[in-house]
Amino acid sequence: MDQVGMNNIDQVARLFKILSDANRLKIIFIIGKNKRSVSELINETGLSQTLVSFHLKVLRDSEMVDTERKGPFIYYRLKNTGLVDLLYAFNQYAVNRKEEMETGMLWPCPPWFVKKTSKR
Amino acid sequence: MDQVGMNNIDQVARLFKILSDANRLKIIFIIGKNKRSVSELINETGLSQTLVSFHLKVLRDSEMVDTERKGPFIYYRLKNTGLVDLLYAFNQYAVNRKEEMETGMLWPCPPWFVKKTSKR
DNA sequence: AGTTGATATGAGTGCTTGCTTATATATGAT
DNA sequence: ATCATATATAAGCAAGCACTCATATCAACT
Numbered sequence: 277m278d279q280v281g282m283n284n285i286d287q288v289a290r291l292f293k294i295l296s297d298a299n300r301l302k303i304i305f306i307i308g309k310n311k312r313s314v315s316e317l318i319n320e321t322g323l324s325q326t327l328v329s330f331h332l333k334v335l336r337d338s339e340m341v342d343t344e345r346k347g348p349f350i351y352y353r354l355k356n357t358g359l360v361d362l363l364y365a366f367n368q369y370a371v372n373r374k375e376e377m378e379t380g381m382l383w384p385c386p387p388w389f390v391k392k393t394s395k396r
Numbered sequence: 397m398d399q400v401g402m403n404n405i406d407q408v409a410r411l412f413k414i415l416s417d418a419n420r421l422k423i424i425f426i427i428g429k430n431k432r433s434v435s436e437l438i439n440e441t442g443l444s445q446t447l448v449s450f451h452l453k454v455l456r457d458s459e460m461v462d463t464e465r466k467g468p469f470i471y472y473r474l475k476n477t478g479l480v481d482l483l484y485a486f487n488q489y490a491v492n493r494k495e496e497m498e499t500g501m502l503w504p505c506p507p508w509f510v511k512k513t514s515k516r
Numbered sequence: 517a518g519t520t521g522a523t524a525t526g527a528g529t530g531c532t533t534g535c536t537t538a539t540a541t542a543t544g545a546t
Numbered sequence: 547a548t549c550a551t552a553t554a555t556a557a558g559c560a561a562g563c564a565c566t567c568a569t570a571t572c573a574a575c576t
Contacts, residue, residue, distance in 0.1 A: 289417060
């Protein structure tokens with residue numbers, strides 16, 4: 277039907293789902309092309325230890341990261357650092373789009389979001 | 397802290413969330429750099445009319461698409477077709493990663509997923 | 517062995533969200 | 547006006563998922 281895409285859509289969607297959480301993205305950005313210990317991630321994100329560990333598990337389960345123990349510390353690094361470049365590309369896209377937007381803001385998904393007790 | 401990223405993380409995450417559904421991705425891929433009527437999308441995706449409309453609303457609310465009425469038909473097109481190229485880049489990334497993977501499959505997010513009544 | 521610091525795991529909770537069923541609106545033709 | 551076709555909206559439900567609290571593991575030091 278088309279030369280690319282179509283067949284791997286589920287995979288790509290799942291990848292996007294993994295990337296669709298701000299805290300996870302933060303973690304990935306901080307790890308970048310280097311390695312970071314959990315402690316460092318906790319400090320630099322400002323998130324709780326449990327929450328960081330939680331998200332790291334997601335990244336581990338999805339085989340996005342490798343771990344390496346050094347004494348009591350566990351260092352995380354991206355299995356494929358090409359991701360970082362892709363993320364920057366996406367970031368750039370988001371920045372550009374943001375300017376074109378009427379609301380000045382990327383809108384989240386479901387319709388009812390709009391009407392529900394305008395939470396937050 | 398870093399030259400890019402960090403500040404727009406929420407925006408990027410939201411963008412990924414929009415893209416994190418296989419059906420929505422399918423629709424976006426089909427629209428591509430052209431325009432498609434809802435009917436065409438229904439046919440080419442095989443999804444129900446309601447479901448297609450539902451996802452199109454998400455894309456409209458997030459200002460990803462423009463619409464144009466032609467008689468009874470409504471045509472959708474991407475506001476910024478650069479997205480298509482990014483998607484292909486990600487698709488390529490997913491394909492490459494897939495080969496490196498132990499499971500041969502990108503794993504979805506939450507841990508309990510694993511244990512729950514292995515649905516579907 | 518006991519303690520401390522670093523990290524992981526499990527259960528529980530509430531908001532999120534994809535989907536369906538039913539219904540509405542809009543357009544064009546008769 | 548009525549009808550058929552194209553598309554959108556509303557309400558409800560079940561599952562997904564981010565988060566927290568409590569507890570467990572593991573390494574290093576005493």
